[in-house]
Amino acid sequence: MSQPATAAVLIIGDEILSGRTADTNIVSLARFLTALGIDLKEARVVGDDPAAIIGALNALRAVHDHVFTTGGIGPTHDDITADCVAEAFGVALREHTEALAILERRYGDELNAARRRMARVPEGGKLITNPVTDAPGFQIGNVFVLAGVPKIMTAMLDDVATRLTPGRVVAARTLRITGVGEGTVAEALAEVARAWRQLSLGSYPFGLGTGEFGTQLVVRGRDRAAVDAAVAELAEALAAQGVEAVEV
Amino acid sequence: MSQPATAAVLIIGDEILSGRTADTNIVSLARFLTALGIDLKEARVVGDDPAAIIGALNALRAVHDHVFTTGGIGPTHDDITADCVAEAFGVALREHTEALAILERRYGDELNAARRRMARVPEGGKLITNPVTDAPGFQIGNVFVLAGVPKIMTAMLDDVATRLTPGRVVAARTLRITGVGEGTVAEALAEVARAWRQLSLGSYPFGLGTGEFGTQLVVRGRDRAAVDAAVAELAEALAAQGVEAVEV
Numbered sequence: 001m002s003q004p005a006t007a008a009v010l011i012i013g014d015e016i017l018s019g020r021t022a023d024t025n026i027v028s029l030a031r032f033l034t035a036l037g038i039d040l041k042e043a044r045v046v047g048d049d050p051a052a053i054i055g056a057l058n059a060l061r062a063v064h065d066h067v068f069t070t071g072g073i074g075p076t077h078d079d080i081t082a083d084c085v086a087e088a089f090g091v092a093l094r095e096h097t098e099a100l101a102i103l104e105r106r107y108g109d110e111l112n113a114a115r116r117r118m119a120r121v122p123e124g125g126k127l128i129t130n131p132v133t134d135a136p137g138f139q140i141g142n143v144f145v146l147a148g149v150p151k152i153m154t155a156m157l158d159d160v161a162t163r164l165t166p167g168r169v170v171a172a173r174t175l176r177i178t179g180v181g182e183g184t185v186a187e188a189l190a191e192v193a194r195a196w197r198q199l200s201l202g203s204y205p206f207g208l209g210t211g212e213f214g215t216q217l218v219v220r221g222r223d224r225a226a227v228d229a230a231v232a233e234l235a236e237a238l239a240a241q242g243v244e245a246v247e248v
Numbered sequence: 249m250s251q252p253a254t255a256a257v258l259i260i261g262d263e264i265l266s267g268r269t270a271d272t273n274i275v276s277l278a279r280f281l282t283a284l285g286i287d288l289k290e291a292r293v294v295g296d297d298p299a300a301i302i303g304a305l306n307a308l309r310a311v312h313d314h315v316f317t318t319g320g321i322g323p324t325h326d327d328i329t330a331d332c333v334a335e336a337f338g339v340a341l342r343e344h345t346e347a348l349a350i351l352e353r354r355y356g357d358e359l360n361a362a363r364r365r366m367a368r369v370p371e372g373g374k375l376i377t378n379p380v381t382d383a384p385g386f387q388i389g390n391v392f393v394l395a396g397v398p399k400i401m402t403a404m405l406d407d408v409a410t411r412l413t414p415g416r417v418v419a420a421r422t423l424r425i426t427g428v429g430e431g432t433v434a435e436a437l438a439e440v441a442r443a444w445r446q447l448s449l450g451s452y453p454f455g456l457g458t459g460e461f462g463t464q465l466v467v468r469g470r471d472r473a474a475v476d477a478a479v480a481e482l483a484e485a486l487a488a489q490g491v492e493a494v495e496v
Contacts, residue, residue: 014448014450014468015450015452015466016274016275016278016291017278017287017288017289017290017291018278018282018288018418018420018468019275019276019278019279019280019281019282019288020420020452020466021275021452022272022274022275023271023274023275024270026264026270026271026293027264027267027269027270027271030264030265030266030267031267032267033267034266034267039265040265040266040267041265041294041295041300042265042292042293042294042295042300042304043264043265043292043293044290044291044292044293045274045290045291045292046289046290047289047290048448048450052289052290056290074430074431074451074453075429075430075431075434076430076431076434076437076438076450076451077434077437077438077441077442077449078441078448078449078450078451107431110431110432112431112432112434112435113435114431114434114435114438115431115434118431132456132457133456133457149453149456151456151457152456152457170266172266172268181323182322182323182324183322183323183324183355183358183360183362183363183366184358184360186323186324186325186360186362186363186365187360187361187362189324189325190324190325190362193325193326194325200262200296200326201325201326202262202263202296202324202326203322203324203326204263204268204269205322205397208380208381208397208399208400209380209381209399209400218263218268220262220266
């Protein structure tokens with residue numbers, strides 16, 4: 001069986017690092033990729049700084065099958081992602097005929113020089129459809145350049161999805177135990193994890209510091225039969241401790 | 249004037265990359281640091297993978313004044329942050345006397361081997377108080393190792409704050425224009441940005457694709473007088489275009 005495809009996300013924007021805006025694009029992209037059976041391995045957030053953007057992009061695209069950037073493709077002076085991607089790839093940034101036509105249709109007489117910047121695409125780039133505000137993203141090589149506004153970013157994923165080869169999706173099952181801290185079941189969990197090294201077993205407490213606390217135990221893996229067997233073993237080990245687990 | 253201190257954040261956990269959990273620690277840390285006048289320059293998210301954690305930690309701590317990690321310090325087998333930090337620093341991971349005493353007080357008879365793992369601290373590390381569930385974080389060198397559960401992570405920041413030297417806080421002012429896209433005001437904004445290169449001017453659209461759209465223009469910088477002057481110039485340039493701006 002071939003290795004699952006890997007991906008990285010690069011979030012671009014001073015507003016995330018200043019705390020002005022809470023990022024939601026990482027989790028949206030994580031869920032999108034997980035549903036396609038692609039493993040998100042890393043996410044990075046950098047500011048509107050060419051050296052930081054180019055450095056991170058080149059580091060990520062060298063080691064992952066796919067890289068998704070968000071942010072910095074609007075019409076203002078601080079929108080420098082296209083410039084940085086072109087520089088990272090060592091290609092020219094050119095006005096893209098089709099992108100310009102899209103912007104002309106949308107803006108008509110209001111297509112000023114600033115908005116026209118959004119037609120600039122690194123040479124060899126292929127447009128990504130934006131069904132919300134029309135100004136396209138683009139793909140070059142293994143890099144997908146998406147808008148930062150979450151509503152537009154997620155809408156662009158419809159087009160992106162058609163260009164990705166889905167892999168075998170990771171199966172995940174979750175057991176919830178209430179009123180029991182993760183330390184109480186850690187040894188049982190570790191024992192099952194040792195027996196099933198090809199799976200990922202995680203423990204996630206909830207309600208800590210309140211009366212409604214507990215733990216969610218998650219078993220993940222591409223081999224559904226193995227996941228099922230590990231969950232059965234885990235449930236049995238928990239029952240032997242007198243801990244009641246409910247699948248959620 | 250000395251350079252502002254810089255910081256990086258390293259979020260650790262498979263659950264963020266799988267999309268199971270939406271991270272909120274980046275924005276919390278961003279706001280905490282911004283309030284202290286410390287510049288958050290980069291954030292990364294990696295999974296529960298020693299090579300990824302150690303690699304990212306060493307890259308970040310080499311170039312930033314402070315690094316804040318979140319996640320992976322609980323009692324279960326997938327909590328490997330302390331091990332990775334010790335390895336990154338090339339020091340031993342030892343049971344910390346004070347940490348053990350804290351856990352003994354909290355858990356009493358329920359302090360099993362798994363929970364006792366939470367007393368392990370890299371040699372030279374100094375504990376960080378956890379007022380929610382007691383199990384401490386720790387600081388070693390310029391690295392602060394915090395819990396992943398947001399309620400605990402943010403509570404730990406009270407102790408962390410006492411160890412950081414506040415810098416001059418960035419002043420930020422925001423002008424909101426309604427019913428006007430950012431492309432319409434991009435040239436005015438760029439002109440002010442060119443005149444004030446020591447400031448950061450950003451443009452953030454809202455309500456795109458709806459009838460209630462508009463743009464927020466943000467001017468940021470440590471020199472408050474410069475920020476005020478730039479905002480005045482920007483407001484004047486907008487008024488000259490017939491665009492009404494409201495400070496928010």
